[in-house]
Amino acid sequence: xxxxxxxxxxxxxxxxxxxxxxxxxxxxxxxxxxxxxxxxxxxxxxxxxxxxxxxxxxxxxxxxxxxxxxxxxxxxxxxxxxxxxxxxxxxxxxxxxxxxxxxxxxxxxxxxxxxxx
Amino acid sequence: xxxxxxxxxxxxxxxxxxxxxxxxxxxxxxxxxxxxxxxxxxxxxxxxxxxxxxxxxxxxxxxxxxxxxxxxxxxxxxxxxxxxxxxxxxxxxxxxxxxxxxxxxxx
Numbered sequence: 396x397x398x399x400x401x402x403x404x405x406x407x408x409x410x411x412x413x414x415x416x417x418x419x420x421x422x423x424x425x426x427x428x429x430x431x432x433x434x435x436x437x438x439x440x441x442x443x444x445x446x447x448x449x450x451x452x453x454x455x456x457x458x459x460x461x462x463x464x465x466x467x468x469x470x471x472x473x474x475x476x477x478x479x480x481x482x483x484x485x486x487x488x489x490x491x492x493x494x495x496x497x498x499x500x501x502x503x504x505x506x507x508x509x510x511x512x
Numbered sequence: 513x514x515x516x517x518x519x520x521x522x523x524x525x526x527x528x529x530x531x532x533x534x535x536x537x538x539x540x541x542x543x544x545x546x547x548x549x550x551x552x553x554x555x556x557x558x559x560x561x562x563x564x565x566x567x568x569x570x571x572x573x574x575x576x577x578x579x580x581x582x583x584x585x586x587x588x589x590x591x592x593x594x595x596x597x598x599x600x601x602x603x604x605x606x607x608x609x610x611x612x613x614x615x616x617x618x619x
Binding site: 399438439440441442453455456457489491493497498499500502503504505 | 544553556557567599601603606610
């Protein structure tokens with residue numbers, strides 16, 4: 396079974412970078428698409444971007460200048476880096492898979508990140 | 513960006529009741545919409561994909577319909593385990609966008 400697990404610091408200071416890891420078991424990240432989504436307080440959700448099987452990325456234009464998604468295929472992990480964070484980046488961050496047959500079919504349980512000094 | 517308007521934002525219902533949640537998109541997305549259920553502390557689980565297809569393992573009391581830009585999730589008879597947050601996601605074109613969610617509670 397495909398399982399995704401997010402990890403990373405729960406507290407980040409304003410202007411710093413937010414870095415999260417998604418560890419995947421049960422499926423190789425060298426296939427399909429692997430992305431990040433966040434849910435803000437108040438429940439609004441935002442698709443952030445993805446990295447595909449060949450390592451190409453696509454980002455939400457609202458974040459394009461601050462976001463980077465990379466991967467380590469040897470560890471079957473992919474990563475989110477969001478630069479120059481502000482308190483408005485406080486959210487629960489999810490990683491998710493999109494397969495050939497079904498977009499956003501498997502999700503992690505999410506990790507809460509607070510941006511505060 | 514495609515806007516997705518979901519209603520209601522919250523819903524009180526009784527066990528056995530029929531429940532309907534809707535999403536309307538700002539432009540045609542054909543059938544490229546999924547419905548998700550999310551319980552506290554858990555990741556979202558896909559219920560319905562491509563607007564009408566029931567995900568394997570999900571109870572048959574869940575169903576999805578659509579007409580044009582209007583999408584509907586129906587629970588035919590509410591069970592206690594259905595108490596959760598529900599949201600829709602359009603995956604027709606990036607940036608993919610979400611409905612605001614519906615918090616389903618017991619009356």
